[in-house]
Amino acid sequence: xxxxxxxxxxxxxxxxxxxxxxxxxxxxxxxxxxxxxxxxxxxxxxxxxxxxxxxxxxxxxxxxxxxxxxxxxxxxxxxxxxxxxxxxxxxxxxxxxxxxxxxxxxxxxxxxxxxxxxxxxxxxxxxxxxxxxxxxxxxxxxxxxxxxxxxxxxxxxxxxxxxxxxxxxxxxxxxxxxxxxxxxxxxxxxxxxxxxxxxxxxxxxxxxxxxxxxxxxxxxxxxxxxxxxxxxxxxxxxxxxxxxxxxxxxxxxxxxxxxxxxxxxxxxxxxxxxxxxxxxxxxxxxxxxxxxxxxxxxxxxxxxxxxxxxxxxxxxxxxxxxxxxxxxxxxxxxxxxxxxxxxxx
Amino acid sequence: xxxxxxxxxxxxxxxxxxxxxxxxxxxxxxxxxxxxxxxxxxxxxxxxxxxxxxxxxxxxxxxxxxxxxxxxxxxxxxxxxxxxxxxxxxxxxxxxxxxxxxxxxxxxxxxxxxxxxxxxxxxxxxxxxxxxxxxxxxxxxxxxxxxxxxxxxxxxxxxxxxxxxxxxxxxxxxxxxxxxxxxxxxxxxxxxxxxxxxxxxxxxxxxxxxxxxxxxxxxxxxxxxxxxxxxxxxxxxxxxxxxxxxxxxxxxxxxxxxxxxxxxxxxxxxxxxxxxxxxxxxxxxxxxxxxxxxxxxxxxxxxxxxxxxxxxxxxxxxxxxxxxxxxxxxxxxxxxxxxxxxxxxxxxxxxxxxxxxxxxxxxxxxxxxxxxxxxxxxxxxxxxxxxxxxxxxxxxxxxxxxxxxxxxxxxxxxxxxxxxxxxxxxxxxxxxxxxxxxxxxxxxxxxxxxxxxxxxxxxxxxxxxxxxxxxxxxxxxxxxxxxxxxxxxxxxxxxxxxxxxxxxxxxxxxxxxxxxxxxxxxxxxxxxxxxxxx
Ligand SMILES: [Zn+2]
Ligand SMILES: [Zn+2]
Numbered sequence: 001x002x003x004x005x006x007x008x009x010x011x012x013x014x015x016x017x018x019x020x021x022x023x024x025x026x027x028x029x030x031x032x033x034x035x036x037x038x039x040x041x042x043x044x045x046x047x048x049x050x051x052x053x054x055x056x057x058x059x060x061x062x063x064x065x066x067x068x069x070x071x072x073x074x075x076x077x078x079x080x081x082x083x084x085x086x087x088x089x090x091x092x093x094x095x096x097x098x099x100x101x102x103x104x105x106x107x108x109x110x111x112x113x114x115x116x117x118x119x120x121x122x123x124x125x126x127x128x129x130x131x132x133x134x135x136x137x138x139x140x141x142x143x144x145x146x147x148x149x150x151x152x153x154x155x156x157x158x159x160x161x162x163x164x165x166x167x168x169x170x171x172x173x174x175x176x177x178x179x180x181x182x183x184x185x186x187x188x189x190x191x192x193x194x195x196x197x198x199x200x201x202x203x204x205x206x207x208x209x210x211x212x213x214x215x216x217x218x219x220x221x222x223x224x225x226x227x228x229x230x231x232x233x234x235x236x237x238x239x240x241x242x243x244x245x246x247x248x249x250x251x252x253x254x255x256x257x258x259x260x261x262x263x264x265x266x267x268x269x270x271x272x273x274x275x276x277x278x279x280x281x282x283x284x285x286x287x288x289x290x291x292x293x294x295x296x297x298x299x300x301x302x303x304x305x306x307x308x309x310x311x312x313x314x315x316x317x318x319x320x321x322x323x324x325x326x327x328x329x330x331x332x333x334x335x336x337x338x339x340x341x342x343x344x345x
Numbered sequence: 346x347x348x349x350x351x352x353x354x355x356x357x358x359x360x361x362x363x364x365x366x367x368x369x370x371x372x373x374x375x376x377x378x379x380x381x382x383x384x385x386x387x388x389x390x391x392x393x394x395x396x397x398x399x400x401x402x403x404x405x406x407x408x409x410x411x412x413x414x415x416x417x418x419x420x421x422x423x424x425x426x427x428x429x430x431x432x433x434x435x436x437x438x439x440x441x442x443x444x445x446x447x448x449x450x451x452x453x454x455x456x457x458x459x460x461x462x463x464x465x466x467x468x469x470x471x472x473x474x475x476x477x478x479x480x481x482x483x484x485x486x487x488x489x490x491x492x493x494x495x496x497x498x499x500x501x502x503x504x505x506x507x508x509x510x511x512x513x514x515x516x517x518x519x520x521x522x523x524x525x526x527x528x529x530x531x532x533x534x535x536x537x538x539x540x541x542x543x544x545x546x547x548x549x550x551x552x553x554x555x556x557x558x559x560x561x562x563x564x565x566x567x568x569x570x571x572x573x574x575x576x577x578x579x580x581x582x583x584x585x586x587x588x589x590x591x592x593x594x595x596x597x598x599x600x601x602x603x604x605x606x607x608x609x610x611x612x613x614x615x616x617x618x619x620x621x622x623x624x625x626x627x628x629x630x631x632x633x634x635x636x637x638x639x640x641x642x643x644x645x646x647x648x649x650x651x652x653x654x655x656x657x658x659x660x661x662x663x664x665x666x667x668x669x670x671x672x673x674x675x676x677x678x679x680x681x682x683x684x685x686x687x688x689x690x691x692x693x694x695x696x697x698x699x700x701x702x703x704x705x706x707x708x709x710x711x712x713x714x715x716x717x718x719x720x721x722x723x724x725x726x727x728x729x730x731x732x733x734x735x736x737x738x739x740x741x742x743x744x745x746x747x748x749x750x751x752x753x754x755x756x757x758x759x760x761x762x763x764x765x766x767x768x769x770x771x772x773x774x775x776x777x778x779x780x781x782x783x784x785x786x787x788x789x790x791x792x793x794x795x796x797x798x799x800x801x802x803x804x805x806x807x808x809x810x811x812x813x814x815x816x817x818x819x820x821x822x823x824x825x826x827x828x829x830x831x832x833x834x835x836x837x838x839x840x841x842x843x844x845x846x847x848x849x850x851x852x853x854x855x856x857x858x859x860x861x862x863x864x865x866x867x868x869x870x871x872x873x874x875x876x877x878x879x
Contacts, residue, residue, distance in 0.1 A: 137412055138420045138433035257433070259357070259481075260425055263494070269358055299771065303419045310413065320809070 001078075001096060002103050002127070004295075004319050009105060009129065011096055014078040016045075018094050018105045021322040028080065030107025031091035032057065032172060035324045045073070047082050049090030052201045053172060069118070085109040086120030087275050088173030089206060095123050103127045104289060108323075110274065111281040114144050114177050116206075120285070128291035129319070130282065132299030133326050134254050135307075139278040141254060147273045148181040154250060154269055156186050159226035164247035168267075171195045171232040173275050174252055176202050176209065182228055184210045190224055191215065192231035192240075254278065254326055276326050287312070298323040348376060349384060349446045350479045356495055365495060369503035378529045379447040386525035388500050392489045396456040397464060402431060402487070405469050410434040422818065423764075428484030435472050435480060442474040453486060454526075497548065498739045508534060513671070516738045521545035522597070546580040546591040547617060547663050547671065548738040552728060552745035559709045559729070559748065567732055569675055570704040570712060572724040573747055574658055575633045575834065576623035577640075581605060581657060581698075582664075583612040590622075601640055604655045604697045611693055615667025618682070619736075620660050620701065624653035630723045633848075634836035659686060660701035660728075663736050671736035675744075678736070719750045720876075725833070726750045752831035752849075753873060755780070756856055758864045759826040760788055762808045763819045772805045773820065776852070778830060780843065782867040786824055789843035789870060790832070795852030804855070827859040828852050835874050845870050 003010050008020030008027075016026045023040030030036050032053035037046070044064040046054060051066045067073065069092065073080045077099075082092035087108040094105040102125040109131070111120045134141075155165045169175045175195045182189060189212035191199060196214040203209060213219060215229070221243055233251075235241050241249075251267040254274030262270035277285060286294055286308065294316045296305045305316035355368040369388075373381055386392075407414055412434060424430040449471075456464050468487070475483055501519065505512045508530070518534050521542055562568065578593040588609045590599045599605075602622065612618075624631040631653055639649045662682040663671050670678060686700050704727065706712045716727045726749035734744035757778030765774035775793045779786035796804065804826065812820045834848035844867070 136420050136423060137410065137416060138424055138430060140433065140437075258424055259429055263357075268360065300419075300423075303416070307416060 001098050001101055013098055014075040028094050031087055047090045047092045049205055083121045083123050084118040086117055089117050101126055105129045110277045116177055116180050122288040125289050125291050127293040128289045129295040132296050132301055132304040133276045134278050135282055135300040135304035137279045139257055141272055141278040147271050152183040155228050158248045159187050164227050164244050166229045166244055166247045167250045168231055168233045169252040171198045175230050179209050182210055188227040190227050190229045192235055194232045195230050295319045297321045346446055346479050347443045350482045353482050354478055365499050366503045370507050373507040377445055380445055382525045382528055382530050383447050383450055388495050393450055393454050397487050405465055406431045428488045429481055431484050432481035438474055440474055441476050516548040520548050543584040544589045549593050550737045551740040552747040553742045555746040555748040565706055569730045569732055571701045571728045572722050573726045573728045574621040574623055575725050576621040579622045581618045583616050602655055617664035618659050618662050620657040622655055622657050625656050656697045656699055658699050658701045675730050675734045676732040752833055754829050754831045755865045756827050756829050758786055758824045758861055761819055761821050773808045780865050780867050787843045790847050790850040792830055792850045792852050800855055824861050827856040827864050829854050829856050845874055
């Protein structure tokens with residue numbers, strides 16, 4: 001029912017693509033990260049909470065239909081519905097059913113509860129398309145609560161030493177996740193403009209976040225003392241970041257699980273915090289779908305496919321896509337839209 | 346073990362030297378004295394003899410984790426560290442225990458006399474009762490290579506702070522051969538001069554690379570300028586009628602350098618000379634690799650002795666008549682050295698010691714010209730040493746600089762690519778390059794560092810689109826892209842198809858301006874080899 005072509009994942013019966021990477025007529029978008037929600041589609045379908053972010057990043061004038069989780073669209077006999085993916089707020093898995101055959105495109109997902117995102121829902125299907133960003137047994141993420149506690153303890157320690165704490169986290173998703181769990185009794189919270197833009201949408205559509213100030217021309221840098229500053233990864237190595245001196249730098253990413261990555265980054269602290277599934281979560285998700293056919297996209301594709309075939313006896317196929325997974329660098333930031341000048345501070 | 350693991354974590358989580366020193370001082374303040382000396386031993390690269398084989402670790406961790414061996418191998422390829430890989434795949438413990446560091450080390454040492462069953466029982470039991478961090482540190486104790494981002498300088502400073510003893514004394518006491526077993530730090534550090542191990546070298550003073558224009562160093566007249574030789578930095582020690590030759594890596598190499606044997610009867614007792622050990626033939630220095638083959642061998646052959654007799658090019662004297670003279674100025678030490686070597690040379694014309702010649706210049710422009718001629722002398726560049734400088738410990742800025750020549754370079758064609766490690770595991774970052782030999786491309790070098798992140802991504806995307814074949818983690822690509830590679834040296838190598846081997850190859854830049862036919866040829870490499878050999 002689904003095929004992979006040069007534009008993306010395609011359902012010919014419904015005439016619709018899922019997360020295409022080239023301009024097409026009609027696209028269902030799993031979530032608003034820029035490697036999945038790309039510019040140039042004539043019509044979009046997305047979850048209600050993804051729509052305002054897409055308008056901010058792709059243009060206010062895009063043609064987009066907003067849907068809820070579980071709402072069924074019937075397109076030329078294909079029943080299409082979105083289900084929570086737990087990746088970031090407004091992220092969805094796409095379920096497609098035609099003549100009794102069911103496919104699920106999971107986009108990016110995680111099973112771990114993060115405190116702000118609608119939890120992942122297991123959807124039964126015959127064919128499952130999964131990412132494999134952290135598809136190796138060495139990735140075993142700690143619980144969100146442990147990491148939030150570590151972040152707050154680190155902030156307190158830095159503050160005691162008279163330093164600011166800068167956290168680099170994706171502006172969409174991870175930044176709100178960290179922000180919502182900061183202990184506001186420790187000190188002030190400041191936001192990079194790109195984070196504040198997304199936070200505004202979060203607050204308008206979901207709920208309040210702890211009080212924080214946007215860092216703009218009106219803020220005197222001398223007033224920022226012992227504060228927590230949340231900025232996107234693209235702020236690394238910029239004069240903007242250097243103006244936050246004295247500070248300690250923390251990076252939130254699943255890649256921080258590996259010591260080599262932590263050390264190469266030159267950050268003061270690496271927090272193992274990801275919006276993707278680790279090894280156990282991937283395995284659980286795949287098993288729970290009951291699918292016999294699994295298509296493995298971005299990540300450790302060949303390793304993870306081999307594991308699914310040899311360990312679970314599934315038909316696993318590697319698929320080449322242009323999704324980038326969780327990136328650590330500026331240049332591979334899947335939210336490159338943040339680098340647009342109008343969104344900078 | 347928990348305390349030591351915590352120390353490890355604290356050190357690992359900071360890039361600040363001061364915080365690392367503080368963490369170490371805090372550990373020393375509370376640690377058991379046997380744990381403390383083992384900690385210092387491990388941090389300065391003295392680890393117990395390994396008693397567990399890598400294959401055993403693979404097998405046992407496979408059993409405990411329930412993972413197939415191919416998946417463990419893939420994981421290791423991406424993590425890049427065996428100890429860490431195992432610590433990540435062992436199921437988390439719900440029954441953690443603590444043991445003193447020295448007890449664990451002693452147990453590991455004792456395993457050498459036990460059979461596989463006992464070794465397995467001990468290791469797997471420990472694996473099931475450690476937290477993640479202790480598990481990693483424990484595995485590091487087994488596999489060795491304990492570096493943990495602590496330089497000798499940090500260890501010395503922390504010990505000086507904890508014991509309130511002068512850094513230079515600590516540095517000297519920590520050098521050379523000593524045992525952690527049945528020893529304590531106070532014993533090691535308090536040993537009087539008479540009780541000292543007479544083989545002990547001084548910690549080497551190392552130069553920083555010069556990154557600013559030399560004009561910023563002030564007047565040329567304040568500097569001693571010498572050539573930077575490409576040999577083995579070493580200290581020749583004669584004390585109590587005994588000879589010791591140490592390399593900078595703190596290896597005792599006396600046996601390998603039999604040319605120096607006669608110095609026992611020539612150098613006065615209580616002499617320590619610092620210099621560069623080099624092969625020489627007919628008054629000319631030979632390239633580094635000529636000596637390298639010889640060091641790798643167990644016994645020095647007659648042939649090697651004839652082909653590449655060694656000398657030391659001497660540039661410093663740090664102990665004279667039994668007295669540590671590191672506090673004298675470079676100029677004063679040089680005068681002592683010149684006096685000693687001139688006298689000895691008159692009595693022993695075949696002396697395997699040569700005075701490092703001074704490069705005489707009056708302006709920095711002249712110095713730059715001399716630097717440009719380095720390769721004519723089979724040298725890597727120049728050394729600039731402030732005449733007033735003391736002989737310090739470790740790598741320090743300010744008084745000693747090395748000013749190397751730009752690396753050699755060649756344009757190669759990208760032929761194979763392999764996935765990187767860690768965060769680059771999704772990217773093809775390890776490349777094999779080839780040069781033309783007629784119509785054929787012959788691989789000649791592997792390199793992975795040097796490209797900017799943006800270029801890496803571009804090249805990665807290109808590789809994925811232009812793959813001809815996949816074998817394991819390696820892809821072969823359509824020969825199209827040309828890169829300029831830099832390297833420090835070139836030597837003949839019958840093991841490689843190209844017939845040469847490069848020293849420290851790295852990517853200098855992506856030559857997007859060059860077509861594949863414009864890459865260099867094997868003949869160009871041979872020409873470089875011959876030029877470099879002369
Ligand atoms: Zn995403
Ligand atoms: Zn993705």
